[in-house]
Ligand code: HEM
C-alpha cells in the first residue's frame with residue numbers, strides 16, 4: 686500500500702508472489718490443456734502417450750499451488766490493486782472456483798475408482814479392494830471434463846479482455862500483472 690501525505694492509496698500492481706504464482710500456473714495450465722487436447726483429439730498417438738501420464742500429477746501440483754495462491758491472496762488482500770470492474774471480479778472469482786473444483790473432482794474420481802495413485806514417484810493414494818465408490822466416479826465422469834473445457838473458454842475470455850484493454854489504450858491492466866509500472 687502506498688502512503689502519500691498520510692492518505693493511503695491502493696498499490697498499482699500485484700506483489701511479486703501473486704505475479705509469480707499467476708504466471709507459473711498460467712504456464713502449467715497451458716501444459717495441462719495440451720495434454721487434455723492431445724487425449725481428446727489424438728487419443729493413443731505418440732503425443733498423447735507422452736503427455737497423458739503427467740496429466741494427473743501436474744493437476745495435483747496445480748491444486749497445491751492453488752491452495753498457496755488463494756491463501757496468499759486472502760492474507761494479502763489489503764495490499765492488492767482494486768478490481769477493474771464487476772465483470773473482472775466475477776470472472777476472477779469464477780476462475781478461482783474452477784481452479785479448485787476441477788482437480789478436486791479429478792482426485793475424488795481417482796479415489797473412488799479404488800486404484801492406487803502416485804505423483805512424480807510419491808504415493809498419494811494406496812487404492813483399495815472391493816467395491817468402487819460410485820458417486821465419486823459419477824461426479825468425475827459427469828463434471829471433470831465438462832468444467833475443464835468450460836474453464837478453457839473462460840481463460841480465452843480472460844486473455845481477450847486483457848488484449849481489449851490494451852488495444853483501447855489501457856496498458857496499465859497488463860502491467861498490474863507484469864509488474865512493469867510505476868504509475869498509480
Ligand atoms: C486444474 C487441473 C486440471 C485440469 C484443468 C484438467 C482438465 C481436464 C480436461 C479438459 C479433460 C478432458 C480431456 C478429454 O476430453 O479427453 C480432463 C480429463 C481427465 N482428467 Fe483432468 N484436469 C485437471 C486435473 C486432473 C487431476 C488432478 C486428475 C486426477 C487425479 C485428473 C484426471 C483426469 C482424467 C482421468 C481424465 C479423463 C476423463 C475421461 O476420459 O473421461 N485431471 N482433464
Ligand code: HEM
Pocket residue numbers: 703707710711714758766768769773777778780781784840843844847858859860861862863
Ligand atoms: C497468457 C495468459 C494470461 C494473461 C496474459 C493474463 C493476464 C492477466 C492480467 C493482466 C491480470 C490482472 C487483471 C486485473 O488486475 O484486473 C490477471 C489476473 C488474473 N488472472 Fe490472468 N492471465 C493469463 C492467464 C491466466 C490463467 C491461465 C488463469 C487461471 C486459470 C488466470 C487467472 C487470473 C486471476 C484469478 C487473476 C486475478 C488476480 C489473481 O488473484 O491472481 N490468468 N491476468
